[in-house]
Amino acid sequence: MAAKEHRKRSVSFSELVDAPLPITHPRPISFKKTIEHIELDLANQPVDPCKRGPDSTINYTELFLASTYINDARYARSYKHKVEQEYLKYYALYNTAFLTYALYFFLFLNLSLALFEEPAVNNLSLPYWSTMLMELLCLGYFTFRLVHSKRFSSGLRWWTDTKHLITVIILLLTCIDIILYIILKEACNSCTVVRWSRCLRPLFLVNFTEMKQLRRSFRNIRRTLPEIFYVLILLFIVIGLFALLMRELFKDENLFMPDGTPYMTAYWDNIWHLYVLVTTVNSPDIMMPAYDKNAWNVLIFIAYIIICIYILMSIFLAVIYKNYRKHLKNEVQRSVFAKRRQLNRAFDILKVFNGNQFIIPWVRWKVVMKLVVPHRSEVLIRLLWDIIDEDEDDQIGKAEFMHVVDLLNTEISEVADRIPLIGRTFPQCYESTISRKIKDCVRAPIFRYFFDVIIAINAFCIGFRWDQTEWFFLTLFTLEIILKLYTLGGHQFCRKPWNVFDFVVIMGALIASIVESVTEDNLDFLLVLRVLRLVRIIAEIERFKVILATVANIGPSILSFGAVLFVVYYVFAIIGMEVFGGLITHYGYPDKYDDPSQEYCGNIKLKGSVFYREHYCHNNFNNIINSMILLIELTVVNQWHIIASGFVLVTNKSARLFFILFHMSVVIVVINIFIAFILEVFMVEFSLSNNNFESTVERRINELGLGVTEIAEGKFEAQSPKKCLKARGRETNQEDLVDNGAPIASEDALENGGQDTTEGNARARDDGVRFRLKGRSRNVEVVLQRLFEGELNRDDLGSSNVTNIDDLEPEDMTPTPLTFENIT
Structure with a gap:
């Protein structure tokens, strides 16, 4: 039976690769002597690489392991998996698209439960037992992923991995919270029970291996914090000294704020007002009482602004940029070392001795590529070989093989001139003299220039609201779409995103205009489409094209910071809902309320407040959506102190700590790190876009x-x-x-x-x-490695004393100066 299975598997693989290379499967012999068990693999390739020739037998297990190493390098995987065939199959199953996307689904479901749990979004409330069942389903899948990963990982190494420990702890804490909630809820249904584990949900998003970029961002932020911490301490020391100085200067001046409160007489209030002044949102309001009393008082505020806003805050950005770049570079270079080591292992498995050097012959390249990229055609695999074999000696050396990941991450497509459907249906008409002249006209540059001028004229008419010209321009643009479709065909037309954009906008505008003419109703949607049509002007300006292409290339990198912001927002939103939920409610702003309890945002403590007078009642923590919108407003900073003052009035002054912590976490740390990252990536992408x-x-x-x-x-x-x-x-x-x-x-x-x-x-x-x-690679890891790989020696694999790349320290690396010649 075993022999039959072996024959079947061997034939299947030979049919797959269709290669003359002998590929064998292990045929072990086992025997026992006392308590010893010995297994001999009779089908393995020669242990000594010098004895391997181009025609040497290769073990399927070794071939599968080599393809695994290549894929690990390609997708920047850092799992320390076992190398036996049984465990490699578990590892391959773990990385399948279905299980990976299932993880993304359950992560999304787990986070979205806040929409349905109390306090739920309007009309979306579900019984607590139903949301808990969905949460348990998510926890079950997370547990399955952990058990699955442990199956092919070394036991000791798995348990020493911090992300696994954190995930296990969060699973246990969540289960404990669910049990306690059910017990307390059943014991007292009318009591308010806090689900304290909900703010831990984003940590699942951070600690699964598939979320490597997000985890790297948080790790780099954590490593940057110590350097920021000292500047932050200095900032608060300066704020504390100025708060004390202003209290002593103005406590006997009998000054008052516009709302009637004493001016600068309470030390902790002074610290709050001066911290808000660092964000500039209460300037010059906080200065005016002292300025009105004596114009010379303004000097102390000017000194404070110069020291805190223009010096210390600039130092913040400089410290963050310098240290974050250093930690990001170390992280990426570790990733480069890991990639090189994995490719080095794959090369050692595949290499044969030919003449006086180790090489990989075509036949081995072909069979391993059939495992690495099974959906690519043999013609494309041959092309990859021809590209990487730059010296054209029909063999690949180690230096050439080390570029295989860069090659696989480059999107290459097969191209053939396509005849549109109308050309295949009516070939004689399509190839007629008139038809050819029409197609030549459409392909000519003058065609594009003509419609660029038409777009500019259309913009002029829209600006002056000459609506009577709308049908004229709409007819011209529709004719342009038809001619392009006729010339290029649907497939070629849709290859350019701007063509698709044009088609959607013009067809939408055409349909909306017809509906408007028939119904005689004014459609706001039509006005939006008219304006969107002008966006095409951007695509025709060469300098704009370069900028947009650069932004598109770094787009995935930007999204990783969007995920960081989302995690921070989610944690603060959950905490805000538990602390401030239900204290402020939006009931509209009529002159008289049917229910007196709805006045002043449903809380009498807001009577006469700036918060209520400015109509800020909708800024509350009554559900996850409102909370997220409120946190976005706080990130913008403008008027954030007024929003905070409303929650201080309905609770107490300690509520200021929540808003200060949010401002420090998001605006001072995350946003500044985001700016530093964008500066670094954009400059390299923009200046070296043609050298890649x-x-x-x-x-x-x-x-x-x-x-x-x-x-x-x-x-x-x-x-x-x-x-x-x-x-x-x-x-x-x-x-x-x-x-x-x-x-x-x-x-x-x-x-x-x-x-x-x-x-x-x-x-x-x-x-x-x-x-x-097809275009530039937009993979986040590829973009980051392009940033810093040029600073490493080409053959550097990291310190030989360090087996785990994640343990490498910055001093273990040997950077070389970055130049235009060595950037890749």
């Missing part, structure tokens, strides 16, 4: 003659078709040569007036495979 691995790949594709050049919109010109066809294993002959993508007609075609009647030549273009880059 994608450019090298594109150059190699063109050198091989497998590339295409876009000579007009939707029309491609093949480069050196002989090499292209050679890469496919076809013989080059006269009929295979192409001119601008079109095959030279055969003798049969010439005899029939240029119409090719031979079978298989019905298409107007050849079927030779050509390739082009």
Whole structure:
């Protein structure tokens, strides 16, 4: 039975790779002697690499392990998994898309439970037992992922991993909280019971391996905090000294604030007002009573503003930028070392000895790539080989193999000129003289320039509200869409996002205009579409294109900080709901209320307050949505002290601590780190956008003659078709040569007036495979590694004394100066 399974598995894999390389599966022999158990693997490749030749047998387990190492390097995985085949299968299952997306779903479900739990969003409230069942389902899947990961991980190493310990602790605390809540809720249904574990839910988001970028951001923030802490202490010392000084200066001046409270007589109130002044939102209000009393009093406020706002806050940004960049660089370089070590292990498995060096032959490259990228065609795998084999000696050395991850992360697509559906349906009409002139006109630059001018004129008309011209411009833009679809076809038309944007906006505007004409109703939606149409002007300005492309490339990196903000918001929102929930409610602002209890945001303590007078009642913590909106307002900073004053009035002055902590966490720390990160990434992406691995790949594709050049919109010109066809294993002959993508007609075609009647030549273009880059890689890890990998020596694998890359300290790294020549 075992032999039968072995034969079946071997044949299946051989059919998959279709390669002459002998691939074997282990055939162990076992025997027992007393208490010893010995297993011999008779099907393994030679242990001594020097004895491996290009035709040497390779063990399927070793091949699978090599592909695992390559994928780990490709996706920046850091799991320390076992290397036996049984555990590798568990590891591969763990990383399947289905289980990974299932994790994302349950993380999202767990966080979204706050919408349905008390205090719930309007009309979304569910019984507590139903939300708890959903939460237990989420906890069950999280437990399954932990058990699954432990199955293929080393036991001791698994338990010493901090993220696993934190996840286990959160699971236990959540279960305890659920049990206590059920007991207390059943014992006293009318009592208020606090679900204190809800603020721990975002920690699941941080501590699963799949959320590596988010965890890295928090880890770097934590490592940056000690340096920030000393500047923060200095800031509060200065605030405390000025608060004491102002109390002594103004306590006997008998001054009052506009609301009637004594001016600068209470020390802790002075600290609050001066901290708010650091954010500038109460300037010059806080200064005016002293200024009105004596103009010279303004000098102390000027000194405070210069010291705290223009010096200390600038030092904050400088310290954060310097230290965060240092920690980010160390993190990314650890990732680079891990990638290089994994590729080094894969190379050691695959390498054979040829002449006087270790290399990987084509046959081994082919079979391992079939495991690494099973959905890519053999033609594309051959192209990857040709690109990485830059010296064209039909073998890959170690230095070349170390670029395999960069190559796999570069999106390459097969390209062929496509005939639109209308061209296939009515070929004679589509290829007629008039049709060709129309297509040439659409592809000509003058076509684009003409409609750019029309867009500018349309903007002028919209600005002066000449609505009577709307149908004229709408007709022109609709005609432009039709002509582009006719020339390019649907597939080629949709390849450009701006074309899709145009189609959606113009068709939406056309439909809305027809509806408006029929119903005679004014549609605000139509006004929005008219304005959106002008956005296309941005796409036609070259400098804007560069900026937008740079922003698009760093977009995923920006999203990781969006996730950081979301985690912080969620924690503060849950705490805010538990502390301030129900104290302020929005009932509108009529002159008279039917229910007197609804006056003053439902709380009489707000009577006469600036909070109520400014109509801030909707800024409350009564559900998760309102809480998030309120926290966004606090992040913007403007009027945040008035929002805080409302919650101080309905509770006490200790509520200020909540708002100060939020401001320090988000505005001072996270936002400044976000700015530092954007500055670093944007400068490198913007200045070195043409000096990257994608450019090298594109150059190699063109050198091989497998590339295409876009000579007009939707029309491609093949480069050196002989090499292209050679890469496919076809013989080059006269009929295979192409001119601008079109095959030279055969003798049969010439005899029939240029119409090719031979079978298989019905298409107007050849079927030779050509390739082009889809665009820059936007993977967050790729972008970050591009930032700092150039500062490392090419062959540096990290300290040999450190087996775990995560244990590397900054002094273990050997950076080299970053230049335009060594950036990749």
